[in-house]
Amino acid sequence: MHRDHNDQATIAEAGGKLTTALFMITALLVGFLASSTAYAERIKDLATVQGVRSNELIGYGLVVGLNGTGDSSNSSPYTISSINAMLERFGINVRSKIATMKPKNIAAVMITATLPPFARPGQKLDVTVSSMGDSKSLRGGTLLLTPLLAGNNQVYAVAQGALSVGGFTAGGNASSKTVGHPTVGRIPNGANIERAAPTTMHSGQEKITLQLNNPDFSTIKRMRDAINSNFGTDMARTIDAGTIEVWNPEADAIELIARLEQIELTTDHHAIVVMDERTGTIVMGQEVRIDTVAVAHGTISVSVTESPQVSQPNAFAGGETQTVDRTDVQVDEEEAQLVVLPRQVSLSTLVAALNAVGATPSDLIAVLQAIKAAGALHAELRVI
Incomplete structure (x- = not known):
């Protein structure tokens, strides 16, 4: 009986090892199959919501405080005009001195920024400042107060501040060296938003429209099926290869979009x-x-080498000195x-x-x- 008990224990132990081995093999097979299939992606990374978009802003201004690396009066006459207009706003008339002005420490620049969706007055924006004239460097400069306009010619932000420039230039009369790109700088949080960003979306709207970043018939069908499967009803319908409409029965677009963004599906792409x-x-x-x-x-590869040689006759031969062409052609x-x-x-x-x-x-x-x-x-x- 004692021997039978030991045999049973041995069989049980062997069975446990076999079960563990089978489990490990199964896990490896599942992992292999999972790794061979396409990865799922979120709708948040595949599509955007219609009406939720950013807006580009642009402005023209002056950067002051440069160390002799500003615009020249000959190549950038608009810089002189801008300085004159700015000083006149402060009650300083320098029109009679325009011809003699040399703005070595001032540069005309273009300012660009992106106004994100749902931006509100009082929030900050990063701005990029780029030289417009022949300035050699904006390093150490300060942007003066500049309004930033959108495509409708309305002011949405105002920018001002010290520039952060990654590159620099140095040199003398004989040579100079430039590192990086010194004529472009950034001002982190350099603009204040003065007007709310326009948007056509509101929480109680009847439906939400999703737009694929890369329109594709297979992907749009999978997205529609994934949405309907997640909500358990036919809430979504396809409009074309890049557009889906989703009904908003609860009149809560924020909650609906938050749920839509987390739905995952496998995508299809063109070869x-x-x-x-x-x-x-x-x-x-x-x-x-x-x-x-x-x-x-x-x-x-064909190599052709011309090696002309001079033919010099003997002293008493009575001949003439001539140039003889010799061409060497090699084909590899x-x-x-x-x-x-x-x-x-x-x-x-x-x-x-x-x-x-x-x-x-x-x-x-x-x-x-x-x-x-x-x-x-x-x-x-x-x-x-």
Whole structure:
């Protein structure tokens, strides 16, 4: 009996280990399957609410206090006119001295800022100040009081303050050195909002309209189904590939939008290959696929060298000195590596195969264009 008891304990222990092993294998399989599926994204990151938008502001002003790096009177006459107009507001008339003014410590600038949605008077904005004339640097300058206007020509903010400039320039008569970009600066919290941002949204509106950042028929359908599934009713309907309308039965748009933003769904994207020929950058999405195709890449280089020589006759030969042309032509052709890419190859396999061709980024762009021309690349090529 004692032996039977030990055997039962051994069997139980072995069964427990087997159960643990099966659990670990199951967990690994689930993790593998989860990692192979597409990641879910929130509606908050995929779409915007119609009527909730930012507004761009712009203004023209003067930066003072520069250390001799301001605008010159010859290249920037509008700076002189601005100084004159500013001084006249303070009761100072310098019109007779305009011709002799040299504003080395003043620069004309453009000020830009973004007015966020639902902004209210009294809140602060960051502003960017950019030189408009031939100023060499805005470092150490102070922006004078400047109104910021929106597209409707109404003033929504007023900016003023000391600039923060990352770059600088230094030098003398013979040479100079510039580090960074000294003609653009920022003023954190440099503008006060004077007027509320316009908006067409209110809490009791009949419906909410969502607009996809990247319109897509598959994604918009999945979003509609996810919303209806989450609320348990047909609250959402699609208008087009980038627009969804969601009814607001509780007359509480804030609560509805907060719930909508947290709904998750998997997205679908177009197969696109983006190429930048200036930098040799190539970006491909996982949706890119190709048909069976053979790719060979090689480089042919031709070098032509002119080496003229002088033909000098002997002293008593009676001939004439002449120049004889000598041309050396060399043709180098690299061995091409023929690589077969199978149909419906994955992105990782495609990248490995293209790397095996031995092409540089610039040549790789030509290879991809050739595969597209052959009708084997199922993706849109975009050159930026």
